[in-house]
Amino acid sequence: MNPAAVEPFHAMAISRAAHAMESAGQSVIHMEFGQPSTGAPPAAIAAAHASLDADAGGYRESPALRARIAAMYAERHGVAVDPERIVLTGGASPALTLALAALFVPGDAIAFVRPGYVAYRNGILALGRVPVEIAADASTRFQMAARHVLALNPAPAGIIVASPANPTGSMIPAADMAALAAAARGRSIRIISDEIYHGLTYGEPAHSMLEFAPDAIVINSFSKYWSMPGWRLGWVVAPPGTADHLRAYIGSLFLTPPSLAQAAALVAMDETPVLQAYHDTYRRNRALLLAALPAMGVTRIAPPDGAFYIWADVGDFTNDSMDFCQRLLADTGVAIAPGIDFDPVDGHRFVRLSFAVSTDRAAEAMARLGAWLQKGAPA
Ligand SMILES: Cc1ncc(COP(=O)(O)O)c(C=O)c1O
Known part of the structure; x- marks a missing residue:
C-alpha cells in the first residue's frame, strides 16, 4: 500500500450521512459540495441525446x-x-x-x-x-x-x-x-x-x-x-x-x-444566457448568505470574489468543525463541509457553505441554521 498519508475528504462522510437521511424520508439541503444543483444547459443535454442516437x-x-x-x-x-x-x-x-x-x-x-x-x-x-x-x-x-x-x-x-x-x-x-x-x-x-x-x-x-x-x-x-x-x-x-x-x-x-x-x-460553451441565469442565482444566494450569517452571530466571513462558497469562522460555536457539521446535519438536515478538509491547522473552527443551490433552498438553510445557532448549536 502507498504509505502516503492521504486523508479522506471529510465532506464525503457528511454527504453520505445526508443521503442516508434523505433515503429515510428526511428533508436535507445539500451545501456540502461545490456541486451546482442546476444540471447542464438544456441544449447541451439535447446534444448528448442526439450524439447517443447518431454516434457509437x-x-x-x-x-x-x-x-x-x-x-x-x-x-x-x-x-x-x-x-x-x-x-x-x-x-x-x-x-x-x-x-x-x-x-x-x-x-x-x-x-x-x-x-x-x-x-x-x-x-x-x-x-x-x-x-x-x-x-x-x-x-x-x-x-x-x-x-x-x-x-x-x-x-x-x-x-x-x-x-x-x-x-x-x-x-x-x-x-x-x-x-x-x-x-x-x-x-x-x-x-x-x-x-x-x-x-x-x-x-x-x-x-x-x-x-x-x-x-x-x-x-x-x-x-x-x-x-x-x-x-x-x-x-x-x-x-x-x-x-x-x-x-x-x-x-x-x-x-x-x-x-x-x-x-x-x-x-x-455557447449557452451564455442559461449560464448567466445560473450565475444570477449564485449572486442572489451570495447576498442572502452574507446578510443572514452575521445576523445569526457568524460575523467573521470574507465576502467571496468568486466561486460559490462562504468560508466562515464558527469558532464562537465550536472547536471541532467535523462534530459541528455532523450535529448540524442530524438536527436540521443542512449539510455543509468541515473546515478541516481545507485547512488541517485552523480548519477546526471553520466551515464551508456551498451556495450552488436554488435561492429557496439557500433561504431555508439559513432559517434552519439560524434557529439552531440561537439554541446555542446544541450538543
Ligand atoms: C479548486 C478545485 N479544483 C479542482 C476541482 C475538481 O473538479 P473536477 O474534477 O470536477 O473538474 C474542484 C472541485 O471542487 C475544485 O474546487
Missing part, C-alpha cells in the same frame, strides 16, 4: 471542442493558444493528476496555500511529490503572494494557485498575479493555475495566469461554470512544447474523457 462514441478528443476552448482564451484573455495545447481530461482532478505526474518528478516540492482545495495536498502526496503548505491569512485574502514565493527556501519545483479559490472564493488582483508570476519565473518555479471557477465572479472578471506566465500549466473543467460536474470533463493547457508529452501520459493513465460529455460540452 469512442476513444477520442474532439478537435472542435479543443478549438472552441482555445478560442475562449483569445476572447476572454487576449491570449493565443494553439488548440493542440488543449489536452482534454476527465475533469480538473485528472488534469491536476496529469500535470503532477507528467511535469514533475518524485520528491519535487509543490507549494500551495492553506486554506486550500483538499486534493492539492492529497494529490501531491499520492504521487510521491512533497506538499509545502503556506499559511496564508487575511492580509492576502488567503491567497499566495509574490512575497511567499520569494520566501520559500529552498525554491519548490512548483506552486499551485487558484483565483477564484476554494474554499474562500477570493481572487488574486491582476497586479499581484503579475508579481507572483515574475517571482516564480525568477526562481524557475513552474506554476499550476487552477482556473476551475473562472466565469463565476461577482466583481472583476478573473485573469488567466496565461496573461502573465505564458508557460503556466492551466487546468480547468466543465464542473462549475458550465454546471456539468457529473459529465467528468476538463482540460489542461499544456505549456508550449509539452502537449505530446502530456498525451503520452494521459494515454496510459486515463485514455480519453467520455465522448458523450465532449459532444455536450461543445454546445454548453
Whole structure:
C-alpha cells in the first residue's frame, strides 16, 4: 500500500450521512459540495441525446471542442493558444493528476496555500511529490503572494494557485498575479493555475495566469461554470512544447474523457444566457448568505470574489468543525463541509457553505441554521 498519508475528504462522510437521511424520508439541503444543483444547459443535454442516437462514441478528443476552448482564451484573455495545447481530461482532478505526474518528478516540492482545495495536498502526496503548505491569512485574502514565493527556501519545483479559490472564493488582483508570476519565473518555479471557477465572479472578471506566465500549466473543467460536474470533463493547457508529452501520459493513465460529455460540452460553451441565469442565482444566494450569517452571530466571513462558497469562522460555536457539521446535519438536515478538509491547522473552527443551490433552498438553510445557532448549536 502507498504509505502516503492521504486523508479522506471529510465532506464525503457528511454527504453520505445526508443521503442516508434523505433515503429515510428526511428533508436535507445539500451545501456540502461545490456541486451546482442546476444540471447542464438544456441544449447541451439535447446534444448528448442526439450524439447517443447518431454516434457509437469512442476513444477520442474532439478537435472542435479543443478549438472552441482555445478560442475562449483569445476572447476572454487576449491570449493565443494553439488548440493542440488543449489536452482534454476527465475533469480538473485528472488534469491536476496529469500535470503532477507528467511535469514533475518524485520528491519535487509543490507549494500551495492553506486554506486550500483538499486534493492539492492529497494529490501531491499520492504521487510521491512533497506538499509545502503556506499559511496564508487575511492580509492576502488567503491567497499566495509574490512575497511567499520569494520566501520559500529552498525554491519548490512548483506552486499551485487558484483565483477564484476554494474554499474562500477570493481572487488574486491582476497586479499581484503579475508579481507572483515574475517571482516564480525568477526562481524557475513552474506554476499550476487552477482556473476551475473562472466565469463565476461577482466583481472583476478573473485573469488567466496565461496573461502573465505564458508557460503556466492551466487546468480547468466543465464542473462549475458550465454546471456539468457529473459529465467528468476538463482540460489542461499544456505549456508550449509539452502537449505530446502530456498525451503520452494521459494515454496510459486515463485514455480519453467520455465522448458523450465532449459532444455536450461543445454546445454548453455557447449557452451564455442559461449560464448567466445560473450565475444570477449564485449572486442572489451570495447576498442572502452574507446578510443572514452575521445576523445569526457568524460575523467573521470574507465576502467571496468568486466561486460559490462562504468560508466562515464558527469558532464562537465550536472547536471541532467535523462534530459541528455532523450535529448540524442530524438536527436540521443542512449539510455543509468541515473546515478541516481545507485547512488541517485552523480548519477546526471553520466551515464551508456551498451556495450552488436554488435561492429557496439557500433561504431555508439559513432559517434552519439560524434557529439552531440561537439554541446555542446544541450538543
Ligand atoms: C479548486 C478545485 N479544483 C479542482 C476541482 C475538481 O473538479 P473536477 O474534477 O470536477 O473538474 C474542484 C472541485 O471542487 C475544485 O474546487
